[in-house]
Amino acid sequence: MPDLPTLKPVLAGKDVLRGEAIRLEALPEGHLLHVMGAITSEEIASHLLAAGLKESSVRPAGYRQWFIAGNEQLAKPIRQALADALAGRAFISDQSHGRIRIHVSGLDAVALLNKGTAVDLYPVNFPEGSSAMTLFGHISIQLTRTGGNDxxxxVLRSFAQSLYEELEALALSFGSSRVAS
Incomplete structure (x- = not known):
C-alpha cells in the first residue's frame, strides 16, 4: 500500500524577521473556518465560547461571510459541534488546509504594508478588528488588524511562499534581521 501524503507546513523553516520596528513571522497552521449565512459575528463569537474556542477570532470576509481563525488545529468533533450549533443559520467550510496566516507587527508595520496594498491603514479608517479582502502586490489576501500595530x-496556501518572500525583502529593507526559527 502506498504511503499517504503527510502535511508539511508550507512555511516550515522560514526564519522570523525582527528589527526595532518590524516583526515578521509565519503563524501556526491551526484552523481557519469559513462561515457563510444569515448570522452576526457576535452570534458566531458566542458559539465559539460555548465550544471552548476562546482564543479564536472572528473576521468579516464579505457579505454574510466570516473567517474563524486560531492557532490550534481543531478536532473533527469540535468542528461538527460548531456546525451543528450554526445549522439552519450558517454553513461552515474548513479552509485550514488551504490558507496560511502571516503576522506583521511593529511601529513600521503600516509603512511596510503600504508598500504592497492600497488599503488605507490609518487607525481611524482601519481600526483594530477591521478586515479587508485585498491584494498585496499581485497576491490576493485577507488583511486583518489584530492590534494597534499588529x-x-x-493567503491561499499556493501563494504563501511568494508572499512571505516579498514580505521578507520588505522587512529587511526596513532594517529587520533574521532570527532562527
Missing part, C-alpha cells in the same frame, strides 16, 4: 495576512 496585522495578520491570510
Amino acid at each position: 496585522f495578520e495576512l491570510t
